[in-house]
Amino acid sequence: MSKTVTGISTTIAAGPLPKVAWGKGGHVTDSTDKTYVDGSGGPAVYSLGYGNEEVTEAIKAQLDRIMHGYRYTFTSDPLEELTEYILAGCGPEFGAVVLVSGGSEAMESCLKIALQYHSARGEISRRRFISRQRSWHGNTLGVLALSGFAERRAPFEGALMPASLLSPVNAYRPPEGVSPDELARHCAHELEEEILRLGPDTVAAFVFEPVVGAAGGVVPAPTGYAAMVREICTRHGVLMIADEVMCGSGRCGTYRALTHDDVVPDIMSIAKGMSGGYIPLGAAVYSIPVRDAITATYGGVMTGHTFTGHTVACAAGAAVHRIFRRDGLIEHVGANGSHLRALLAEALAGIDEVGDLRGRGYFIGIELVADPVTKTPFPRDRELFLRVRECALANGLICYPSGGNVDGVLGDTIILAPRYNAPDAELVEIAGKLGVSVRQALAQIGRD
Numbered sequence: 480m481s482k483t484v485t486g487i488s489t490t491i492a493a494g495p496l497p498k499v500a501w502g503k504g505g506h507v508t509d510s511t512d513k514t515y516v517d518g519s520g521g522p523a524v525y526s527l528g529y530g531n532e533e534v535t536e537a538i539k540a541q542l543d544r545i546m547h548g549y550r551y552t553f554t555s556d557p558l559e560e561l562t563e564y565i566l567a568g569c570g571p572e573f574g575a576v577v578l579v580s581g582g583s584e585a586m587e588s589c590l591k592i593a594l595q596y597h598s599a600r601g602e603i604s605r606r607r608f609i610s611r612q613r614s615w616h617g618n619t620l621g622v623l624a625l626s627g628f629a630e631r632r633a634p635f636e637g638a639l640m641p642a643s644l645l646s647p648v649n650a651y652r653p654p655e656g657v658s659p660d661e662l663a664r665h666c667a668h669e670l671e672e673e674i675l676r677l678g679p680d681t682v683a684a685f686v687f688e689p690v691v692g693a694a695g696g697v698v699p700a701p702t703g704y705a706a707m708v709r710e711i712c713t714r715h716g717v718l719m720i721a722d723e724v725m726c727g728s729g730r731c732g733t734y735r736a737l738t739h740d741d742v743v744p745d746i747m748s749i750a751k752g753m754s755g756g757y758i759p760l761g762a763a764v765y766s767i768p769v770r771d772a773i774t775a776t777y778g779g780v781m782t783g784h785t786f787t788g789h790t791v792a793c794a795a796g797a798a799v800h801r802i803f804r805r806d807g808l809i810e811h812v813g814a815n816g817s818h819l820r821a822l823l824a825e826a827l828a829g830i831d832e833v834g835d836l837r838g839r840g841y842f843i844g845i846e847l848v849a850d851p852v853t854k855t856p857f858p859r860d861r862e863l864f865l866r867v868r869e870c871a872l873a874n875g876l877i878c879y880p881s882g883g884n885v886d887g888v889l890g891d892t893i894i895l896a897p898r899y900n901a902p903d904a905e906l907v908e909i910a911g912k913l914g915v916s917v918r919q920a921l922a923q924i925g926r927d
């Protein structure tokens with residue numbers, strides 16, 4: 480019988496969802512008293528785990544003072560403190576922040592800032608966006624049009640704005656005939672060709688995830704790719720927008736994921752881990768030249784919402800950033816990422832179907848394939864990624880399996896994104912339960 484799990488139709492016996500009751504540290508308990516270790520921080524969000532008393536106290540204290548100062552009437556201490564943390568984390572090239580309520584709003588703001596920048600400079604013809612297949616930029620109509628997650632786009636096709644979606648950039652699955660060594664140059668060249676085909680004066684921005692999240696199963700760009708893209712964008716007056724909703728805010732071991740590539744975008748988004756899931760929050764961050772051009776013509780950016788810079792949300796975000804900084808958590812994630820990968824590699828050792836284990840910091844993707852030599856994915860009707868999810872839940876593990884990374888439909892990946900402050904025993908527990916769950920899911924489809 481067909482059922483639905485997180486919006487994806489499925490034929491496996493997916494029971495009703497457990498009801499969440501409470502959480503502490505890296506563990507969450509449901510209403511039947513079953514406890515799960517959270518290996519993915521939910522959807523790569525809970526950067527400090529559950530029930531962090533410093534964050535909840537900061538929220539309560541702010542609520543006791545005032546919940547919300549409306550942005551057209553007031554600024555506030557939490558808003559200013561959070562803005563300072565974000566700008567310090569992003570680096571001196573960045574000049575302004577728009578605070579919103581999540582990743583899609585952050586990405587919509589990034590697009591609007593890019594368009595407003597070109598309008599401010601009189602380049603009104605620059606309206607077109609270029610992005611990539613196997614990427615995810617959000618659920619609102621604007622950024623859905625730039626997202627290459629076929630299954631999530633399908634019901635809305637025909638109503639999405641025109642955009643150019645280039646090849647995915649994945650060293651494990653390079654385009655046919657392209658060697659891994661040539662991948663960065665090949666894909667950067669594809670971007671330049673598309674800019675030239677459209678006419679550079681029509682292109683507003685190139686939008687990409689520095690480390691692709693759900694749509695690709697954690698795919699870091701190959702060495703050199705981001706720098707080549709940066710150079711091409713600059714040469715053609717095209718803005719570079721980095722979508723760091725999932726991979727940013729320290730998840731990859733640096734505040735900006737692109738720091739790893741030594742590249743600075745013009746505009747970027749963050750969300751998810753920036754408030755640890757305590758209150759919905761996101762941000763669009765943009766460079767000093769972008770800010771100055773917009774300010775000179777318009778006085779300020781024309782994006783934002785009723786709850787932009789919401790005071791309690793900012794208090795949560797500021798508390799999370801304070802803890803990141805005080806406890807050196809982002810540096811810890813950077814230093815300990817290889818240890819997490821080693822634990823996972825050990826737990827999955829001997830499973831031939833593990834085709835690739837990849838990622839940065841505490842953002843790891845595992846790709847399961849039917850044949851590790853040819854990299855052939857499993858047929859969709861095996862629903863392997865969903866089976867892993869079900870087995871993991873039964874074993875008391877939360878992970879983030881995702882399908883469709885190969886061609887939009889085929890492909891089984893599992894994402895792990897533990898909290899930055901997880902003790903080693905928790906990482907060991909996650910790895911151990913994942914190994915058991917993957918073996919059980921494979922056994923269900925006759926692969927033991």
Ligand SMILES: Cc1ncc(COP(=O)(O)O)c(C=O)c1O
Nearest residue numbers: 581582583615616617692724725
């Ligand atoms: C890279 C990326 N961009 C944007 C979004 C949209 O964020 P939200 O779901 O908070 O609207 C997501 C969500 O998963 C994401 O992973």
